[in-house]
Amino acid sequence: MQDVATEAFAATMRGPVIRRTDSDYDDVRSLYNGMIDKHPQVIARCADVADVVTAVNFARENGLRVAIRGGGHNGPGLGSVEDGLMIDMALMKGVRVDPANRTVRAGPGCTQGDVDDATHVYGLAVPAGIVSTTGIAGLTLGGGTGYLTRKYGLTIDSLLEADVVLADGSIVTASKSENSDLYWGLRGGGGNFGVVTSFSFQAHPAGIVYAGPIFWDLEDAATVMRAYRDFLPTAPEELGAFVGLKTVPPVDPFPAEHQGKHACAIIACYNGPAETGEAVIGELLGKVPASLFNWMSAMPFPTLQSMFDPFFPKGLQWYWRGDFVKELTNEAIEVHIAQARKLPSALSLMHLYPIDGAVHRVGRNDTAWNTRNATWSMVIAGVDANPQKAGEITRWTKDYWEAIHAYSDRGGYVNFMMDDEDDSRLKATYGDNYDRLVSLKGKYDPTNFFCVNQNIRPETRFE
Numbered sequence: 312m313q314d315v316a317t318e319a320f321a322a323t324m325r326g327p328v329i330r331r332t333d334s335d336y337d338d339v340r341s342l343y344n345g346m347i348d349k350h351p352q353v354i355a356r357c358a359d360v361a362d363v364v365t366a367v368n369f370a371r372e373n374g375l376r377v378a379i380r381g382g383g384h385n386g387p388g389l390g391s392v393e394d395g396l397m398i399d400m401a402l403m404k405g406v407r408v409d410p411a412n413r414t415v416r417a418g419p420g421c422t423q424g425d426v427d428d429a430t431h432v433y434g435l436a437v438p439a440g441i442v443s444t445t446g447i448a449g450l451t452l453g454g455g456t457g458y459l460t461r462k463y464g465l466t467i468d469s470l471l472e473a474d475v476v477l478a479d480g481s482i483v484t485a486s487k488s489e490n491s492d493l494y495w496g497l498r499g500g501g502g503n504f505g506v507v508t509s510f511s512f513q514a515h516p517a518g519i520v521y522a523g524p525i526f527w528d529l530e531d532a533a534t535v536m537r538a539y540r541d542f543l544p545t546a547p548e549e550l551g552a553f554v555g556l557k558t559v560p561p562v563d564p565f566p567a568e569h570q571g572k573h574a575c576a577i578i579a580c581y582n583g584p585a586e587t588g589e590a591v592i593g594e595l596l597g598k599v600p601a602s603l604f605n606w607m608s609a610m611p612f613p614t615l616q617s618m619f620d621p622f623f624p625k626g627l628q629w630y631w632r633g634d635f636v637k638e639l640t641n642e643a644i645e646v647h648i649a650q651a652r653k654l655p656s657a658l659s660l661m662h663l664y665p666i667d668g669a670v671h672r673v674g675r676n677d678t679a680w681n682t683r684n685a686t687w688s689m690v691i692a693g694v695d696a697n698p699q700k701a702g703e704i705t706r707w708t709k710d711y712w713e714a715i716h717a718y719s720d721r722g723g724y725v726n727f728m729m730d731d732e733d734d735s736r737l738k739a740t741y742g743d744n745y746d747r748l749v750s751l752k753g754k755y756d757p758t759n760f761f762c763v764n765q766n767i768r769p770e771t772r773f774e
Contacts, residue, residue, distance in 0.1 A: 382446015633727025
């Protein structure tokens with residue numbers, strides 16, 4: 312009977328429906344994180360909104376668990392589901408820019424690079440991420456941080472409107488003036504309330520930027536991190552800069568004499584004239600030792616956004632943990648460095664992304680994202696191409712997080728959480744917004760149909 316239902320379902324879809332017996336099943340079901348291996352019963356590759364509605368109705372009527380995949384970049388693999396239905400929107404990639412109003416409408420399958428390429432023609436950008444392969448849907452629904460955050464806020468702070476397919480198959484629009492409660496929840500509440508099939512953003516000026524990485528030997532990390540911590544609050548908001556502990560990649564074009572060294576890096580973007588950006592960065596460089604190399608230069612914004620793509624292709628092993636950080640103390644810096652000396656692979660890292668400037672000018676209850684008083688969002692990521700190192704990079708990440716967590720907030724960025732963390736982390740992340748999110752879930756998804764996510768359960772649990 313299930314096969315008959317699936318055949319009928321496939322006949323009503325414009326996009327392809329893929330089953331386990333199809334030759335392309337393994338290729339389509341594969342995830343960005345090679346550590347996660349799930350086997351959906353059916354994959355619906357939606358071509359349009361009608362396909363999404365059809366897929367939601369099919370899953371509900373046949374009792375299938377549903378996972379929603381947009382750009383496919385989710386770390387814990389929540390874009391797929393074992394033995395259920397994957398609603399894959401990778402084919403829904405349209406981007407339309409209105410340069411007069413500086414607005415952008417993007418499909419749910421778009422990557423950050425798709426949006427960057429479309430907006431750059433007009434000297435515009437949507438504040439989002441640091442890797443162009445990141446899916447714009449998941450990034451936005453979790454909050455969204457990147458190089459332009461200090462000046463323009465989180466990605467959700469530029470979200471104007473979203474079209475959403477609800478669990479009953481109905482379609483609604485969420486904005487300030489229409490379904491405003493849902494609009495509030497979508498801005499940081501993740502994929503808990505429905506399938507977003509269209510995003511409308513406010514875009515902002517960003518064309519040629521002064522940007523790139525600067526690397527120091529790990530022996531200089533304490534000095535660099537303290538200087539960065541003290542300098543950033545005084546820097547103009549046009550400067551977005553994050554600090555990281557990592558390894559100089561052992562590949563060209565990195566200087567041969569430094570390849571493989573444990574290092575401290577600042578990756579920065581000044582959204583303005585190169586000469587001004589160079590002067591701003593020069594203030595920081597005057598407070599720290601000489602770098603191993605400094606590759607900051609003028610470049611198109613999309614070039615910066617895609618700079619690290621070659622190092623993080625689909626299929627690597629990933630395990631990550633995140634925290635919000637209010638204060639980077641000298642003692643915390645020493646803990647960071649001690650853990651960085653144990654880096655288990657050349658791709659493993661720790662990054663601290665600034666959460667200040669424009670982010671702080673939005674009230675903590677104005678959106679579902681609650682931690683508006685954080686200073687950084689931290690991610691610790693164990694990464695390697697070799698599946699045999701999955702256990703090692705996972706242990707390193709957990710050990711690092713446990714060592715540094717005492718210096719952090721209780722909550723963390725939902726897009727930096729795995730699916731093995733308990734509800735207390737989610738509750739701490741949303742703070743006094745959590746109960747409102749539970750009520751909202753009860754209104755828009757009372758049966759928890761959309762549960763393959765960083766799940767906020769309704770008060771009445773049906774799943």
